[in-house]
Amino acid sequence: MTKKLSYSELSKKLDDVLGELQSGLADIDRSLELYKQGQKIIDQLQLHLKTAENEVKKIKKTG
Amino acid sequence: MTEQVYSPSDFVGVFNQTIEYAYPNVVVEGELANFKVSRGQWVYFDLKDDYASVRYFGSVYKLPGPIEDGMMIRVVGQPRLHPQYGFSVSFSAITPVGEGSISKAAKLLEVKLNKEGLFDPARKRKLPYPPKHIGLVTATGSAAYADFIKVLGARWGGMTISHIDAKVQGDEAVTSIVEAINQLNQLGDAPDVIVLTRGGGSADDLAAFSSEQVTRAVAGSRIPMLVAIGHEIDLSLAEMTADAHASTPSNAAELLVPDKLVTRQNLDQSRREIAGLLRSQLENSHNELSTKYIEMGNYLTVALMSANEKLNRQNELLNVLNPKSILKRGYALVEYEGKVVSSIGDLLPGQRVVIGLQDGEATATIDEVKGSRND
Numbered sequence: 074m075t076k077k078l079s080y081s082e083l084s085k086k087l088d089d090v091l092g093e094l095q096s097g098l099a100d101i102d103r104s105l106e107l108y109k110q111g112q113k114i115i116d117q118l119q120l121h122l123k124t125a126e127n128e129v130k131k132i133k134k135t136g
Numbered sequence: 137m138t139e140q141v142y143s144p145s146d147f148v149g150v151f152n153q154t155i156e157y158a159y160p161n162v163v164v165e166g167e168l169a170n171f172k173v174s175r176g177q178w179v180y181f182d183l184k185d186d187y188a189s190v191r192y193f194g195s196v197y198k199l200p201g202p203i204e205d206g207m208m209i210r211v212v213g214q215p216r217l218h219p220q221y222g223f224s225v226s227f228s229a230i231t232p233v234g235e236g237s238i239s240k241a242a243k244l245l246e247v248k249l250n251k252e253g254l255f256d257p258a259r260k261r262k263l264p265y266p267p268k269h270i271g272l273v274t275a276t277g278s279a280a281y282a283d284f285i286k287v288l289g290a291r292w293g294g295m296t297i298s299h300i301d302a303k304v305q306g307d308e309a310v311t312s313i314v315e316a317i318n319q320l321n322q323l324g325d326a327p328d329v330i331v332l333t334r335g336g337g338s339a340d341d342l343a344a345f346s347s348e349q350v351t352r353a354v355a356g357s358r359i360p361m362l363v364a365i366g367h368e369i370d371l372s373l374a375e376m377t378a379d380a381h382a383s384t385p386s387n388a389a390e391l392l393v394p395d396k397l398v399t400r401q402n403l404d405q406s407r408r409e410i411a412g413l414l415r416s417q418l419e420n421s422h423n424e425l426s427t428k429y430i431e432m433g434n435y436l437t438v439a440l441m442s443a444n445e446k447l448n449r450q451n452e453l454l455n456v457l458n459p460k461s462i463l464k465r466g467y468a469l470v471e472y473e474g475k476v477v478s479s480i481g482d483l484l485p486g487q488r489v490v491i492g493l494q495d496g497e498a499t500a501t502i503d504e505v506k507g508s509r510n511d
Contacts, residue, residue, distance in 0.1 A: 094413040111410040124294035
């Protein structure tokens with residue numbers, strides 16, 4: 074049960090993946106895992122970018 | 137006709153009634169002088185021009201902000217004759233007028249609020265990037281509204297914008313803006329960020345954004361605020377205390393959200409980077425393996441060579457120690473009844489012995505023995 078992550082949350086996860094890959098500390102298995110994770114996150118981010126318009130709500134003034 | 141004779145108290149009463157009827161409110165604009173606050177509560181000052189000076193009195197809570205002698209101000213007040221203290225005008229509203237006074241008032245307020253730490257950079261919070269829900273305080277139908285919404289929409293989608301219409305100039309602006317900010321802060325489904333914006337205008341037009349109430353409302357907003365007032369030079373106080381500020385409504389949209397296009401390119405770039413990192417990791421592992429392979433080969437070779445050398449040495453030693461080598465050097469082996477004779481004490485005259493040389497044997501009989509153990 075994964076809750077839908079926001080754009081910023083996904084973006085942060087991508088940074089983490091890149092960071093770990095760039096550090097050079099990951100072994101082959103981990104690197105492959107990170108590669109797959111990274112590509113999947115980017116797919117989700119690209120999907121976010123395709124979303125539609127912004128919704129403008131008028132708030133009635135109280136008082 | 138007999139003239140009316142009043143007592144002083146009656147006179148004051150009648151006079152005030154007449155004045156109240158004729159001038160329930162009077163608006164006077166002049167230079168502030170002799171400004172004084174007594175007991176932190178009561179304000180006294182004179183409003184003057186070159187020929188006259190009128191005494192004013194009122195409550196400190198009705199002041200618009202810090203003001204000082206020399207400023208031009210517009211005062212709304214009720215004139216009255218005090219039974220003991222003479223004539224004065226009780227003020228209900230004060231507004232600095234003219235660019236000079238307005239910026240002077242703003243400067244004084246700025247100093248005061250700065251002392252309280254409202255402009256401290258450490259107070260500023262990071263705006264969510266990108267936000268999901270934006271609260272917008274601006275005038276409906278204004279160019280500022282249109283520009284902001286348009287640039288926002290071009291750059292980023294999927295957001296909700298809760299807009300409260302507010303007056304952004306004039307007498308009612310201060311209250312309107314403060315109420316809008318408070319209302320957004322109190323929404324059940326509150327925005328992640330509030331944008332307060334308007335286009336350019338004169339110093340009078342923008343005065344609300346350097347008022348104490350609006351500045352405090354921005355500073356006190358629980359939700360981070362971006363204030364964008366179109367202006368030429370100086371920042372308004374509201375912008376100075378906000379978590380972020382922008383020069384125009386369009387600029388505000390640019391600061392608030394990323395650009396879809398650029399983001400798309402960056403993501404493609406990230407894809408390539410991840411693939412590249414994996415590739416170099418694979419290459420490194422491959423190289424590491426190759427190196428280890430060669431190393432192993434080297435060790436093996438060294439070990440073999442070492443073993444070989446040892447074998448050679450042992451061989452040589454064996455050759456030297458071989459009895460046959462000794463015979464080659466001219467020594468003879470003497471045997472008696474099948475056993476090697478190594479001492480002269482083992483021989484007696486008359487014994488038949490076998491003499492072995494490098495290339496054959498000879499039998500002989502002992503004639504004489506010298507150097508026996510028995511000697």
